[in-house]
Structures are given as structure tokens and as C-alpha cells.
Amino acid sequence: MQTMLTTLILGATIAAAAPLTARSLVSDAAGQTYDYIVVGCGVSGLVVSSRLSENEDVTVLCLEAGALDHYEDDILVPYYIGLQPDGFYEWGIYTVPQTQLDGESRHIPMGKGVGGGSLINGMVWNRGNQESFNAWNDVGNSGWGWNALLPYFEKSETYTPKNYSGAEVQPELQNPSVHGTSGPVQVSYPNYYWPQTNNWFEALHELGIPTSAEPNEGLSAGGYFLPLDIDPINQTRSDARRSYYDPIIARTNFNVQDNSQVTRVLFDTSDNLTATGVEFATGASAPRQTVYARREVILAAGAIHSPQLLELSGIGQSSILEPLGITVLQNLPGVGNNLQDHGMIHLNYNYTSPVLADVNDFAINATFNDESAAEYYGSKTGPWTAKPSCAVAFPSLEQVTESASSMLAAASSAAYNLPSTYDDEPTLQAGYERQMASVLSELANENIPAFENLNNNAGGLDLALMRPLSRGTTHITSTDPFTTPSVDPRWLVHSFDYDVMILAMQVNQRILNTDAIKYLGPSYEYIPQDATAEELGQILLSGIGTEYHYSCTTAMLPLDLGGVVNEVLMVYGTNNLRVVDTGIFPMVPGSHLQAVAYGVAEKAADIIKAAQ
Structure with missing residues (x-):
């Protein structure tokens, strides 16, 4: 609960982050014709639409x-x-019950x-390892390896390094050669260094984890100090809206229309x-309206909603569409299948040592929180700038177990446990x-992370699986576009994924037993220090998400x-419909x-421009 001081300063103006004076969003797209219609104004949609609008002739x-924030x-x-x-x-979507876990x-x-x-x-x-992107190229996507992507990683960012006195x-x-210096997103570091960060890296060194x-040159696994999308001066979030929309809000050839959910693509x-365009509505009971495209329709609605739109529009797996009475315009079994996610479990071993304050003190120490808030609003320094920890680990199998080879061999012969939608679908x-x-070939490399350990410098050691073999699905169950699709991530259905996460939990136990972390007084209220693999498994199945x-x-x-799209991101069987969001990844890289x-x-955006 905020004290009076915090309550008073919460409304303080963040000077350089204040809204620009500009034209309002218009709500008159209905019936109009644009060269390009981009569906979804998140990261992918704002990047592509802002870059396309650099050509004033389109x-x-x-x-x-959703809405425009305030x-x-x-x-x-x-x-x-x-x-x-x-x-x-936020959309407020829930998965179907995860029967392979705890049924919830x-x-x-x-x-x-x-x-x-x-x-x-x-x-x-962070970007992940070079080989993860070279693998995209190797599975049939020419021009999508690391060397082809690096210039675009750099193009998106303005990177500002930082020196922390005494940092481990x-x-x-x-390496400045892998960072951008003039991109829209500000990438830098907090104006505060938690002293426990050194304990974290010392613990990794005790265990032989390099x-x-x-981390962003993509060559190593192990412990990292990661940057954030944070403005180095104002210490505010540098999100897609402030990076790719606000600076160009005055362009007369670029219109962002919020509160307008696309309901289907027209052909x-x-x-x-x-x-030829899209149908959209401002709400479930609102009338459908139409806007037309001269050149292309570009889906950027995300890995859950882009397949939903394709299916509603008649593009997808016949066995999904036909029972709903949807005319199949293009049978593409890949739509909505191959769902991948980094399954994650939150684990707390709260540090009890009174020597060092940590993020838990924000909630339990009003004086510390108020002083931190005042420091943030007064000088853009202090603990409030550093809520997300930059000190994490992405270990490879080789770095944490002598059984890496046997684990990989077992994985190659284990049951796939694929979704039922894969039945009778040879492609x-x-x-x-x-x-x-x-994936298994990559994981045999000592430089490819198998899991992530998200240290919060307060005893939180969350774990996430980086290279999953489990596959899930997301499919419509209704022709109503406002009905949530059935999302089934199917975390841990492949035994290898389960084994890697148990190993990660055991690595946590080793980390907590290092001298560097024992100094901070980790507690074992939720997870016994000597928990067996079976006990860890029970915690895993009930906690992973x-x-x-x-x-x-x-x-x-x-x-x-x-496949659903080709290497120029065109949906198979269409002339001018592309997808540009995270749904197009063939395999999820081992990174955020x-x-x-x-x-x-x-x-x-460059691919689309080249086709103009």
C-alpha cells in the first residue's frame, strides 16, 4: 500500500516522456482505401507501418x-x-485446461x-544465439540467418552503454559493432546497480558457469548482464508506441486507428x-465496417490473433474450418499449429539477510519505497529504475550436467506427443x-542455452525453457471474431522439456548452496533445500505457465x-497477404x-518495400 509521500509523487510529470502535441487518432477509416492495411499496432505492426509510411507516396x-495509452x-x-x-x-485470455500438467x-x-x-x-x-537464426535459414528460409538479421537488429535500436563501478x-x-546507434528504440541500463548482482555472478563462477x-552478439551461453529498452536519460520505458509512432505522428499518409478490431480479411x-481489404468493428455488438487495400493487407496481430484472423477468413486447416461452416479458401494445415512458448515457473527463495535491501523491500519497507520513489522522480536514479534485474543466466546443457549427451539421445527417441491436429497431416x-x-543439434553445442534463470536479486530464481520440443495449438471454435480462440500451449508434453526443467530446478539448488548466495540467506519456505526430483516435479507441474x-x-x-508463409512472408495461395509478427518464426529462439x-x-518492412 502506498504511503502519503508516494501517493503525492506518483503524479509527477516525467518531463521528456510527456505526450506530443499532434493530431488526434481519426476514426473515419471505414469506406476508405489505403495502399497498405496493417492489422495490429503492437511491435511488429508499428515497425512495419511506420517504415512503409516513410514513402510519402503511399x-x-x-x-x-486496443486503446492508445495515456x-x-x-x-x-x-x-x-x-x-x-x-x-x-491486455487481452485477458486463458488457456484450455492443461491436462498434461495439473488440469488447470x-x-x-x-x-x-x-x-x-x-x-x-x-x-x-536480448536476441538469442546466432545458430538459432541460422537454423531458420537451414529449414528453408533463404536470407533469414544471423548475418542477414543483424543489420535489422541494429537498425531498431540506439544503444547506450553504461559503466557500473565495481560491477562483476x-x-x-x-561489443559496439553489434549494436545500433540511431534506431528508434532506446536500449540501455538502469541508473542503479543492485549490490547482490555481484553475488549472482560469483555464484555462477563457483559452479563453473561462464x-x-x-550477450547480444549471440556467441555464448552462461551468465549475462542484459540491457533493457529504457531511455538512458529519463529512465522510462522505450516502447513501440513512443519509438515508432509518436515521432512520426504528424505524417498525413499514416493513420493509426485504435479500438478497431479486425474481424476478417476480404478476398x-x-x-x-x-x-481487397478488411472488415472491422469497435466492439462485439457494433456494426461491421470495411476498409480497402490497394496493395497489401499485412497481419501483425500476434501469434494468437493472426491465425485466428486467417481461420475466420477461410485460410487454415480444413478439419478446423469445415465443421464451423467456414468456406475453405486455402487449406493450410500449419495455421494455428506449431505453437511454441518458453514455459516458465516462478520460484522464490526469498533472501533473509538484513545486510542488503532488495526489490521485496518495496512492499514491506515503506521508508525504503518512498525514498526510492523520491529519488526516481527527483533525479531518475535509484532502485526504482532497476525493478527488472539485468543479471540472468542462460546456461547450456554442457555447462550444467555431465549427462547432456544421454539426455539428447533420449529426447530423439522419446514419444513426440504431438497435437491431434497433426494426425493425417504429413506436412x-x-x-x-x-x-x-x-533443436537437438543446437543443444549439443556448449554455446546454446537450454534454459533461462531469471534472477531478481531478492531470491526469485524463475526458470524458463528455451528450446522446447513440445508443440501446442491455437484455433477458433466459433465464427464469432469476438470469441476467444482455444489456446493450448501443451507445455512439457515432450519428456525432454520436463527433464530440462527438472535439471534447471536442481541447478537452482546448487546456486543457492554457493557461498556467494548463502551469504544472502535464502529461505526454503516454498521449496525444500533437499527436495527430490519427484518433489520438484510436483512443484513444476502445478507451477509452470x-x-x-x-x-x-x-x-x-x-x-x-x-509452412504458412514463404521467405518473403506471403501467405501461401495469396497474392498480397503477409504476416510479420512472431507467428512467422519457424522455431522460437532462446531469448526474450x-x-x-x-x-x-x-x-x-524492407521486403515489402522491395516489392513496391
Whole structure:
């Protein structure tokens, strides 16, 4: 509960983050014609639509189901990560019951607003390993390897290094040649360094887990000090809305229309499928309206809603569409299948040592919280700038177990446990086998992370699976576009994923037993220090959920491998319908996804421009 001091300063103006004076969003797109219609104004949609509108001779409309934010502190101030109220710029979707776990459904938060998930995510900025992107190229997508993507990763960011006095891993030593210097997103570090960060890296060193000063060149696994999408001066979130929309809000050829949910794509079927426009509505009971496209319709609604729109529009797996009475315009079994996510479990071993304050003190020490708030609003320094920890670990199997080879061998012969939608679909089965071979080959490399350990410097050691073999689905169950699709992530259905997460939990136990962490006094209220693998398994099955990295449901793959889009992101069987969001990933990279999403969208924009 906020004290009076905090309550008074919460409304303080964040000077350089104040809204620009500009034209209001218009609500008159209905009946109009634009060169490009972009569906979804999150990270991918704003990147692509803003870049296309750089050509003043074309007109661009971006339609967003959510609202335009009001520069709330809950978005801009790092302290509020994880504290936003329910439904705050978010869809409120739940999965189907996860019978392979504990039979319960899980909330899967997704951003809903101009800026999408970048409004509410944890601000972490990393790309993953080079080989994960080279694998995209190797499964049939020419021009999508690391070297092809790196210029676009750089194009999206303005990177500002930082020196922390006495830091065990110094971000100032990072490699400037892999960072951008003039991109829209501000990428930097908090103006505060939690002293426990050194304990974290010392613990990793005790266990023989190496650390890297430059995680974003994609060459190593181990301990990292990661940057954030944070303004280095104002210490505010640098999200997609403030990076790719506000600076160009005055463009007369670019219109963002919020509170407008697209309900289906419209086609001329006389010559293959030509998207002529989209239908949208301001609410479930509102009348449907139409806007037309001269050149292309571009889906950027995310890995859950882009496949929903394709299916509602007659593009998808026949066995899903026909029972709903939807005319199948293009049978693409890959739509809504191949769902991948980094399954994550929250684990707390709260530090009890009174020597050092940590993020838990925000809630239990009013004086510390008020002083931190005053420091933040007064000078943009202090603990409130550093709510998300930058000190994490992405270990490889080789770094944490002597059984890596036997684990990988067992994984290759284990039951796939694929969704029922893969039955009688040879392209989906072939695509999965190709992906599995690629992932297992990567994981044999000591530089490829198998899991992530999200240290919060207060005893929180959350774990996430980086290279899953489990596959899920998302499909419509109704022709009503306002009915939530059936989302089934199917975390841990492949035994290898379960084994990796148990190993990760055991690595936690080793970390807690290092001298560096024992000094901080970890507690074992929730997880016994000597918990067996079976006991850890019970905790895992009841606790695992999402890391918010939904992807791969409109995969960029060859048709014979279950692909939905080709290497120029055109939906198979259409002339001018593309997808540009995280759904096009063939395999989820071992990283947080926002930096990847920005880079992929930058490349997508150039692909579309080249076709003009």
C-alpha cells in the first residue's frame, strides 16, 4: 500500500516522456482505401507501418483492437513492472485446461493497445544465439540467418552503454559493432546497480558457469548482464508506441486507428486469393465496417490473433474450418499449429539477510519505497529504475550436467506427443521432425542455452525453457471474431522439456548452496533445500505457465514442412497477404522476444518495400 509521500509523487510529470502535441487518432477509416492495411499496432505492426509510411507516396492504415495509452506511470516507470492492474492494456485470455500438467488453465497475458506487449513486458532486450537464426535459414528460409538479421537488429535500436563501478560483469565492455546507434528504440541500463548482482555472478563462477560481457552478439551461453529498452536519460520505458509512432505522428499518409478490431480479411477469389481489404468493428455488438487495400493487407496481430484472423477468413486447416461452416479458401494445415512458448515457473527463495535491501523491500519497507520513489522522480536514479534485474543466466546443457549427451539421445527417441491436429497431416509431421533435429543439434553445442534463470536479486530464481520440443495449438471454435480462440500451449508434453526443467530446478539448488548466495540467506519456505526430483516435479507441474513468448503459429517454412508463409512472408495461395509478427518464426529462439520481433519487423518492412 502506498504511503502519503508516494501517493503525492506518483503524479509527477516525467518531463521528456510527456505526450506530443499532434493530431488526434481519426476514426473515419471505414469506406476508405489505403495502399497498405496493417492489422495490429503492437511491435511488429508499428515497425512495419511506420517504415512503409516513410514513402510519402503511399498511404498506410494500422488498425488496433486496443486503446492508445495515456502515458501512465504504470507503463513508463520501471518500478511498475508486474504491478499493473488486471486487464491493463491486455487481452485477458486463458488457456484450455492443461491436462498434461495439473488440469488447470493458465492466464496468458498479451498486450492490447498501441504498442502491444511492449507496453507491459519486462523490458528485457536480448536476441538469442546466432545458430538459432541460422537454423531458420537451414529449414528453408533463404536470407533469414544471423548475418542477414543483424543489420535489422541494429537498425531498431540506439544503444547506450553504461559503466557500473565495481560491477562483476561490466556492460561497458560490450561489443559496439553489434549494436545500433540511431534506431528508434532506446536500449540501455538502469541508473542503479543492485549490490547482490555481484553475488549472482560469483555464484555462477563457483559452479563453473561462464559469464559474458556481450550477450547480444549471440556467441555464448552462461551468465549475462542484459540491457533493457529504457531511455538512458529519463529512465522510462522505450516502447513501440513512443519509438515508432509518436515521432512520426504528424505524417498525413499514416493513420493509426485504435479500438478497431479486425474481424476478417476480404478476398477477390478470381485469381488465387487477392486481399481487397478488411472488415472491422469497435466492439462485439457494433456494426461491421470495411476498409480497402490497394496493395497489401499485412497481419501483425500476434501469434494468437493472426491465425485466428486467417481461420475466420477461410485460410487454415480444413478439419478446423469445415465443421464451423467456414468456406475453405486455402487449406493450410500449419495455421494455428506449431505453437511454441518458453514455459516458465516462478520460484522464490526469498533472501533473509538484513545486510542488503532488495526489490521485496518495496512492499514491506515503506521508508525504503518512498525514498526510492523520491529519488526516481527527483533525479531518475535509484532502485526504482532497476525493478527488472539485468543479471540472468542462460546456461547450456554442457555447462550444467555431465549427462547432456544421454539426455539428447533420449529426447530423439522419446514419444513426440504431438497435437491431434497433426494426425493425417504429413506436412506438419515432417515439419516437426525437421525442427526437432535442428533443436537437438543446437543443444549439443556448449554455446546454446537450454534454459533461462531469471534472477531478481531478492531470491526469485524463475526458470524458463528455451528450446522446447513440445508443440501446442491455437484455433477458433466459433465464427464469432469476438470469441476467444482455444489456446493450448501443451507445455512439457515432450519428456525432454520436463527433464530440462527438472535439471534447471536442481541447478537452482546448487546456486543457492554457493557461498556467494548463502551469504544472502535464502529461505526454503516454498521449496525444500533437499527436495527430490519427484518433489520438484510436483512443484513444476502445478507451477509452470508462460513466459509470454507465443510464437510460430503462422510459420515461415516450406509448404511441405507445414509452412504458412514463404521467405518473403506471403501467405501461401495469396497474392498480397503477409504476416510479420512472431507467428512467422519457424522455431522460437532462446531469448526474450521483443528485440527479435523488432528486428524481424524491420526486415519485413524492407521486403515489402522491395516489392513496391
